[in-house]
Amino acid sequence: MxxxxxxxxxxxxxxxxxxxxxxxxxxxxxxxxxxxxxxxxxxxxxxxxxxxxxxxxxxxxxxxxxxxxxxxxxxxxxxxxxxxxxxxxxxxxxxxxxxxxxxxxxxxxxxxxxxxxxxxxxxxxxxxxxxxxxxxxxxxxxxxxxxxxxxxxxxxxxxxxxxxxxxxxxxxxxxPITLHITPRKRRLKFENAWLREPICKQIVEDTWNKHQVEPLQNKLNHCLEVLTDWGQDITGNFRRRISDCKKVIRSTKG
CATH class of the missing domain: 3.60.10.10 (Endonuclease/exonuclease/phosphatase)
Incomplete structure (x- = not known):
């Protein structure tokens, strides 16, 4: 140094x-x-x-x-x-x-x-x-x-x-060197908090019916993918949401 x-x-x-x-x-x-x-x-x-x-x-x-x-x-x-x-x-x-x-x-x-x-x-x-x-x-x-x-x-x-x-x-x-890293495959995980939302059941039914001719595992995967995308607004990035709330609080105090 x-x-x-x-x-x-x-x-x-x-x-x-x-x-x-x-x-x-x-x-x-x-x-x-x-x-x-x-x-x-x-x-x-x-x-x-x-x-x-x-x-x-x-x-x-x-x-x-x-x-x-x-x-x-x-x-x-x-x-x-x-x-x-x-x-x-x-x-x-x-x-x-x-x-x-x-x-x-x-x-x-x-x-x-x-x-x-x-x-x-x-x-x-x-x-x-x-x-x-x-x-x-x-x-x-x-x-x-x-x-x-x-x-x-x-x-x-x-x-x-x-x-x-x-x-x-x-x-x-x-x-100086930008590393080109292959994105990791997104991990899909069901969140129990989604069950509190009435629309969750409807999303599963609609997705299931849309792919009903496919094998069981495929239908389960489709449901989980759709739920994961939707669930970001329900149980998404808590750190970002907390930061946004703090900004609102600071602006209110100002």
Whole structure:
């Protein structure tokens, strides 16, 4: 682990990895950590974590840092972190328009260094201020930008906004390799709670009659499949339903 403390109430950056030979440290400052990542079965690549200067007057130092880092290696490259900047007005909702000189300056950095902004899956904004007030602002400050060579190697890479956070920023997850996992076959199970619903009997009768020419086991399976689909609304995802109830309670209290 390499961790760099925040300055006052801003900044702070850390990088953690699993095995000693997975990451090789190149350079670091209080605004960045630059490493080479070596994982068995993957192509070696460069990973840079960045915390952009929050002071707009000093934003140019972040851009110059990226430019300087781009000249140090031709290795496939990924930069990820809080850039404290946007690439377009669509990346901000609420408040005044983002200063055009900041948008243009950041865009020029990506053009100069041949970097590509990765698409963010999930909620489009990663930071918010003044939630629930007239000054509520949502903005995408956290992102991953990659070289063309990196994207050609990790063609199935995925960047996701995890959304849940106690901070004013939400975490983003970058998966260089997206695993294609065969979905497990759904387990069908009869729930006794269904018997309390009058429509349950009718569902069984209708399904049974619809497949009455089939063997007994087939008819039983059809009934269970239909009941399982219907029963999700009765005894479905309790965790999600509890979470929805809590949101209603919080909004009522507010």
């Amino acid at each position: 390499l961790a760099l403390d925040c300055q006052r109430q801003a900044g702070g950056i850390a990088l953690l990895w699993g095995n000693n030979n997975e990451a090789s440290l190149c350079t670091y400052t209080n605004s960045h950590i630059d490493m080479i990542i070596t994982v068995q079965g993957w192509s070696k690549f460069r990973l840079t974590g960045i915390y952009g200067k929050p002071d707009r007057a000093r934003r140019g130092s972040t851009w110059n840092l990226i430019r300087d880092l781009s000249t140090q290696s031709n290795m496939p490259w990924c930069i990820i972190g809080n850039m404290n900047n946007v690439l377009g007005q669509a990346h901000k909702r609420g408040g005044r328009l983002y200063p055009s000189w900041l948008v243009q300056g950041f865009q020029e950095v990506l053009d100069d260094c041949g970097l590509i902004d990765m698409e963010l899956n999930g909620y489009p904004f990663t930071c918010e201020r003044g939630k629930g007030t007239e000054k509520w602002v949502e903005i995408r400050l956290d992102r991953a930008i990659v070289s063309k060579a990196w994207l050609e190697i990790f063609q199935d890479a995925k960047l996701t906004n995890l959304e849940v956070s106690t901070s004013d920023h939400t975490p983003i997850l970058l998966e």
